[in-house]
Structures are given as structure tokens and as C-alpha cells.
Amino acid sequence: MRLYRTLSGAVVEHEDNCFLVESLNWDSLLSSDDPGLILREELSADLRIKGLTDVALLPPMGSQEVWAAGVTYLRSRAARMEESKSGGDFYDRVYVAERPELFFKATPNRVVGDHGKVAIRRDASWSVPEPELTLLVSATGKITGYTIGNDMSSRDIEGENPLYLPQAKVYSRSCALGPCILLTPEPLPATASITLAILRRGNCAFSGSTTLESMKRDPKVLVEYLFRDNVFPTGCFLLTGTGIVPPDSFTLQHGDEIRISIDGIGTLTNFVG
Numbered sequence: 001m002r003l004y005r006t007l008s009g010a011v012v013e014h015e016d017n018c019f020l021v022e023s024l025n026w027d028s029l030l031s032s033d034d035p036g037l038i039l040r041e042e043l044s045a046d047l048r049i050k051g052l053t054d055v056a057l058l059p060p061m062g063s064q065e066v067w068a069a070g071v072t073y074l075r076s077r078a079a080r081m082e083e084s085k086s087g088g089d090f091y092d093r094v095y096v097a098e099r100p101e102l103f104f105k106a107t108p109n110r111v112v113g114d115h116g117k118v119a120i121r122r123d124a125s126w127s128v129p130e131p132e133l134t135l136l137v138s139a140t141g142k143i144t145g146y147t148i149g150n151d152m153s154s155r156d157i158e159g160e161n162p163l164y165l166p167q168a169k170v171y172s173r174s175c176a177l178g179p180c181i182l183l184t185p186e187p188l189p190a191t192a193s194i195t196l197a198i199l200r201r202g203n204c205a206f207s208g209s210t211t212l213e214s215m216k217r218d219p220k221v222l223v224e225y226l227f228r229d230n231v232f233p234t235g236c237f238l239l240t241g242t243g244i245v246p247p248d249s250f251t252l253q254h255g256d257e258i259r260i261s262i263d264g265i266g267t268l269t270n271f272v273g
Helices: 026-030 035-042 074-083 089-096 155-160 162-169 219-226
Strands: 002-006 009-014 017-021 065-070 101-106 131-137 143-151 175-183 193-200 203-211 236-239 257-262 266-272
Touching: 009 035, 026 035, 035 143, 035 175, 065 143, 101 162, 101 219, 131 175, 131 193, 131 219, 131 257, 143 219, 143 236, 143 257, 143 266, 155 162, 175 266, 219 236
Parallel strands: 065 236
Antiparallel strands: 002 009, 002 175, 009 017, 065 101, 131 143, 131 236, 143 175, 193 203, 193 257, 257 266
16 A cells, blocks of 8 residues: 555555545654554545656655664665765774664655655765665554655764764755655565665766665664654654665755655655755
8 A cells, every 4th residue: 555645635556446525634644553544444446546647746754753764785885885084984984783773854844755855965965875774664663654854964074073964965845755655564575676876967977786585684673773662643654774875976956856665665856955
């Protein structure tokens, strides 16, 4: 089951049909331990629609916070160590440590949806997208779904000093989620691929791919650490880190198109503006 948010309400893809649910309490739904069951009870023949063609999509969220995990892939560890002006051995220590790196990423007003415009900081000279599998987590800490996240990052700011991480990561339109939430209690297969393509004036400026098998951290363990001494009454989203990092010579430019695809979920497209 896939759940989309539109200006008209929620669109649910279920068993090869699409349904429009105009009045939906997103916070109540996403905080629950079984949102799929709740939605199935709402669906009926009179709610069936033709599909999602030419429908503007919003971020599939209510008031949830977005958090993120860092240095969960070997490629991310290497990139962070390369960019750090202080040597970066602390990234290596995080990669092998029992405790993961977790940080706050965005409030809903900082998040854009599919085909929305993400931003690069005006005071940054080295900006990249970070394609990430994103968990939907219920209020009780149960993983109930998956979406695609774009963790926009200012690598030069973080590289100057790791204490600048909030400035490198948290700003207006620094995060994108979508195009939908895949609602399932089952984990995605380790073979599921994540791909990133960045288009500039119609040409591919960068592309890369990885699989979930390359993720060092178990998503359930990341959630367990996030929920230690933390409460999320409406649930939350957790980005699980990136395994695709463009080369040091690459930085985003205004007008670039970013496409992130994850098997089983779809493709999140954003523009830099």
C-alpha cells in the first residue's frame, strides 16, 4: 500500500486501485502502529479514482519531526573524513561505535515534497544532496513504512568544524520527502537499490547507486536509540544515512534536477531553486 498527500487529500494505492480520502487526520494515522489497517477500513468503491496523473504532491506528513542518522555507510564515512579540515578520525570512530550518530533534521515547514524546490545555503560553496531510505516510525517506536528522503547538506560548512553540523543540515527547504509512503510492516530487502541522478541543463552531471545491503546500521537499532529519552506523540521520520556521495569537485547549482529512486517506493524528484 502506498500513501500520497495531495492538495485534495490523501491518495491511497492499494491492490492496483487508487482511492481519494479527502478528510484524513495525518497525525493520528502516522502515529499509529498499523496505518495500513486503518486506511483499508476507510476505502470503498465510491472513493476510487483513475490515478495520480498530473496531481501535485505534498510531503506525505503531518506535524512529524524529521531526524537523521549519519555515517551509516562506508562511503559516507570516507567522504566525511575527506572533507574534514581537522582530520576526521571522529567519523571513523562513529562508524565503528555501538552508538550511532543521530541528529535533528527538519520540522514540517522546512520539508518539500516531490517536484518541490530544495535550497542550497547562500553562505555555502559546496552543497550536495544525500539520497536516503527514510523510516516512518509510530509513536511507540514501531517502523510502519518507508519513504525517500533528500538530506541536503553543505559539505564545506560541516567540514570546517563538526560543531557546525546544524548549520550545514538544518535550514529552509533543506529536506525533501516523497513521493509517497510505502506502508508495510516488513523490512525492505537488502538487495533494494538506491539510485541518484543529478541533471544539469538536461545532461547527467552525476549518477550513482548503492543497495541497502551496504548500510552498516540496523534500522531498528537506529530507532531504538532515537527513542531513548525522547517521545514523538505523532510519530516521526528517520533518514538512515547515505551511501552515495558525489566527488569533491561537484557542487549543486540553481536549476539542477535531483532524482532519487528506491526499489519498491518510487522516485523523488526535486529542483534546486
